[in-house]
Amino acid sequence: MNVIDTNKPKHGVARGPLRTARQHVLALSLGEPAGIGPDIVLVAWLRRNEDQIPPFLAIGDPGCLARRAAALGLDVPLAVATPDDAIATFAHALPVLPAGPEATAAPGRPDASSAAAARIAIETAADLVQSGRVGAIVTNPIAKSVLYEAGFRFPGHTEFLAHLAGEPPLRPVMLLWSEELAVVPATIHVPLAEVPRLLTRDLLIETGRIVAHDYKERFGIPRPRLVVCGLNPHAGEDGTIGREDEEVVRPAVEALRAEGIDARGPLPADTLFHAAARTTYDVAIGAYHDQVLAPIKALAFERAVNVTLGLPFVRTSPDHGTAFDIAGTGRADPRSLIAALKLARRLADAGR
Amino acid sequence: MNVIDTNKPKHGVARGPLRTARQHVLALSLGEPAGIGPDIVLVAWLRRNEDQIPPFLAIGDPGCLARRAAALGLDVPLAVATPDDAIATFAHALPVLPAGPEATAAPGRPDASSAAAARIAIETAADLVQSGRVGAIVTNPIAKSVLYEAGFRFPGHTEFLAHLAGEPPLRPVMLLWSEELAVVPATIHVPLAEVPRLLTRDLLIETGRIVAHDYKERFGIPRPRLVVCGLNPHAGEDGTIGREDEEVVRPAVEALRAEGIDARGPLPADTLFHAAARTTYDVAIGAYHDQVLAPIKALAFERAVNVTLGLPFVRTSPDHGTAFDIAGTGRADPRSLIAALKLARRLADAGR
Numbered sequence: 001m002n003v004i005d006t007n008k009p010k011h012g013v014a015r016g017p018l019r020t021a022r023q024h025v026l027a028l029s030l031g032e033p034a035g036i037g038p039d040i041v042l043v044a045w046l047r048r049n050e051d052q053i054p055p056f057l058a059i060g061d062p063g064c065l066a067r068r069a070a071a072l073g074l075d076v077p078l079a080v081a082t083p084d085d086a087i088a089t090f091a092h093a094l095p096v097l098p099a100g101p102e103a104t105a106a107p108g109r110p111d112a113s114s115a116a117a118a119r120i121a122i123e124t125a126a127d128l129v130q131s132g133r134v135g136a137i138v139t140n141p142i143a144k145s146v147l148y149e150a151g152f153r154f155p156g157h158t159e160f161l162a163h164l165a166g167e168p169p170l171r172p173v174m175l176l177w178s179e180e181l182a183v184v185p186a187t188i189h190v191p192l193a194e195v196p197r198l199l200t201r202d203l204l205i206e207t208g209r210i211v212a213h214d215y216k217e218r219f220g221i222p223r224p225r226l227v228v229c230g231l232n233p234h235a236g237e238d239g240t241i242g243r244e245d246e247e248v249v250r251p252a253v254e255a256l257r258a259e260g261i262d263a264r265g266p267l268p269a270d271t272l273f274h275a276a277a278r279t280t281y282d283v284a285i286g287a288y289h290d291q292v293l294a295p296i297k298a299l300a301f302e303r304a305v306n307v308t309l310g311l312p313f314v315r316t317s318p319d320h321g322t323a324f325d326i327a328g329t330g331r332a333d334p335r336s337l338i339a340a341l342k343l344a345r346r347l348a349d350a351g352r
Numbered sequence: 353m354n355v356i357d358t359n360k361p362k363h364g365v366a367r368g369p370l371r372t373a374r375q376h377v378l379a380l381s382l383g384e385p386a387g388i389g390p391d392i393v394l395v396a397w398l399r400r401n402e403d404q405i406p407p408f409l410a411i412g413d414p415g416c417l418a419r420r421a422a423a424l425g426l427d428v429p430l431a432v433a434t435p436d437d438a439i440a441t442f443a444h445a446l447p448v449l450p451a452g453p454e455a456t457a458a459p460g461r462p463d464a465s466s467a468a469a470a471r472i473a474i475e476t477a478a479d480l481v482q483s484g485r486v487g488a489i490v491t492n493p494i495a496k497s498v499l500y501e502a503g504f505r506f507p508g509h510t511e512f513l514a515h516l517a518g519e520p521p522l523r524p525v526m527l528l529w530s531e532e533l534a535v536v537p538a539t540i541h542v543p544l545a546e547v548p549r550l551l552t553r554d555l556l557i558e559t560g561r562i563v564a565h566d567y568k569e570r571f572g573i574p575r576p577r578l579v580v581c582g583l584n585p586h587a588g589e590d591g592t593i594g595r596e597d598e599e600v601v602r603p604a605v606e607a608l609r610a611e612g613i614d615a616r617g618p619l620p621a622d623t624l625f626h627a628a629a630r631t632t633y634d635v636a637i638g639a640y641h642d643q644v645l646a647p648i649k650a651l652a653f654e655r656a657v658n659v660t661l662g663l664p665f666v667r668t669s670p671d672h673g674t675a676f677d678i679a680g681t682g683r684a685d686p687r688s689l690i691a692a693l694k695l696a697r698r699l700a701d702a703g704r
Contacts, residue, residue: 181650188585189585190585190593191548191584191588191593192544192547192548192583192584192596193545193594193596194594195544196543231544232544233540233541233544233641233642233645234541234641237541241541241542241543242543242544242545243543244543244544244545270641270642270645270646270649272646273646273647273649273650274650274654275653276653277653287544288585289585289622290581290585290621290643291646294625294643294644294646294647295625295647297622297625297626298533298647298650298651299650299651301626301627302626
């Protein structure tokens with residue numbers, strides 16, 4: 001059935017590879033070798049049966065994984081593998097596709113090999129998913145400062161992937177997803193004082209379009225329900241607490257509705273995230289970082305997954321950093337990575 | 353024991369009334385007569401035994417309560433009472449201290465009597481608590497627009513109480529409290545664009561002092577643990593995302609620490625509200641409204657209580673408005689009022 005499905009014309013064009021994403025393994029980049037990426041990859045593989053983790057192919061230096069397993073006292077057989085044999089391998093060994101240099105960094109101490117190891121693993125994973133050899137990619141955390149020192153010129157993972165996905169670069173949109181709540185901050189890592197200027201109608205409309213498109217195409221929700229938070233307290237109380245909600249947010253929501261997107265707003269953010277309210281929408285677009293990330297992390301810390309919308313492929317990642325302070329100690333929590341793997345599988349399967 | 357406790361000198365001055373707050377009933381103002389205040393007061397009394405609700409004395413028009421009870425088909429005997437006999441009355445009837453005009457408004461439709469009824473009930477409750485005849489006050493929601501039309505000149509309930517409590521008016525501080533989390537927004541109902549200018553060192557220091565003082569004096573926590581959220585995402589990441597966290601928030605926290613207050617910050621708001629993080633502090637001070645109210649309402653909607661700190665008496669209120677649309681329908685949820693009554697009792701008992 002899957003084979004037949006994939007050959008259905010899409011937008012009038014028969015699709016590429018004969019096999020569907022459903023049959024493809026997930027590519028999992030190791031991230032910063034000195035971070036907790038290797039730790040949680042090893043633990044995730046050990047829990048593959050009890051946690052029903054979808055098969056993944058680790059991308060990076062097998063030696064790094066072997067050394068970390070030894071340091072942690074974990075009995076994890078490693079097998080050099082390709083996307084084609086990774087699923088069969090996964091049952092009895094952790095499949096690894098060697099990529100990049102030998103990653104020699106000790107836990108918590110990035111070294112001269114770290115930046116290239118992290119970067120090349122991402123590039124390799126992106127190549128694999130774009131050529132249809134893996135179903136989706138999941139990325140372990142990288143250390144921006146380490147990459148910057150090595151000349152990396154992208155603000156982060158997401159922008160690098162957008163660059164790898166096409167020229168001119170696409171505009172990626174960060175979704176933070178959990179079973180309880182899914183949110184998109186329209187502005188992200190900018191000073192709060194700049195938010196009112198940056199939160200334009202065009203930004204909200206473009207964000208809403210990408211979210212609605214990807215919820216339909218990737219999550220398989222035919223008519224996703226979007227809500228948009230007001231910028232101001234109480235969504236501005238009809239313009240009495242700031243004008244932006246009436247002058248910027250409301251027109252953007254109306255423009256989205258005019259395009260047939262089920263969007264509502266501006267809505268007061270403080271009353272949007274309790275259990276009853278959450279049943280009324282699929283995804284909440286916030287004006288800024290803390291407005292939506294504080295609630296989702298209050299509700300679903302360590303279970304939230306970072307998803308990049310707007311890319312031509314599925315990419316998820318755990319919602320935490322390299323955690324250098326606990327790398328190699330056995331204290332890293334693999335739950336967010338496991339949630340990221342499961343969601344990547346679900347999106348690869350639901351996607352058209 | 354209680355009698356002895358109250359007569360201990362405080363700041364060198366023997367305290368007033370011989371009986372302690374522990375022996376005093378709670379005063380509960382009816383709020384806007386056309387709102388859900390009367391509904392939830394009636395239901396709270398009916399649940400007094402099953403929910404172990406502390407005795408309260410309703411302040412307002414007994415006729416309004418009688419009519420609402422009839423409309424809702426609730427069998428609630430009403431008894432005109434005073435603070436002195438209210439506790440004895442409470443077991444078999446809802447004690448009411450008549451105050452203000454006859455409140456003739458139908459549910460959902462404030463009329464010419466509404467503003468005076470709401471205002472006089474508050475004034476009466478404030479008089480009772482300041483003269484030591486009740487242990488604390490709990491206020492039902494008022495409709496600001498109704499009061500404004502009648503010439504009321506205060507931004508809201510809280511400022512009116514601060515005015516009644518002293519000249520020059522005290523600076524009241526809003527605490528939103530629940531079993532799960534307690535938060536104080538340093539700025540409240542202001543446009544987001546004005547927050548960076550309004551969030552001064554002095555504001556944060558004064559807020560922190562009032563919070564620490566009242567947590568000690570009213571909540572009975574000898575050394576309350578305060579955390580202060582950063583203004584910017586990730587608390588500014590060492591000044592790379594806005595300068596305010598280093599230039600305003602950090603010095604304010606250091607000033608509080610220099611005074612012996614256990615304060616930490618600036619801390620990233622998005623990782624401050626999950627279960628493990630919440631065990632590390634008693635109260636979180638946020639830079640602005642949605643940063644802290646969105647998380648607490650996500651976690652404890654309908655169970656959060658509004659507490660006014662900085663007053664010379666205990667005042668709590670449910671964390672919702674008049675809800676004109678459901679007044680008189682039986683659909684009003686009394687949980688926040690019940691939580692407000694219980695917390696008021698606890699604070700009156702713990703306070704020195």
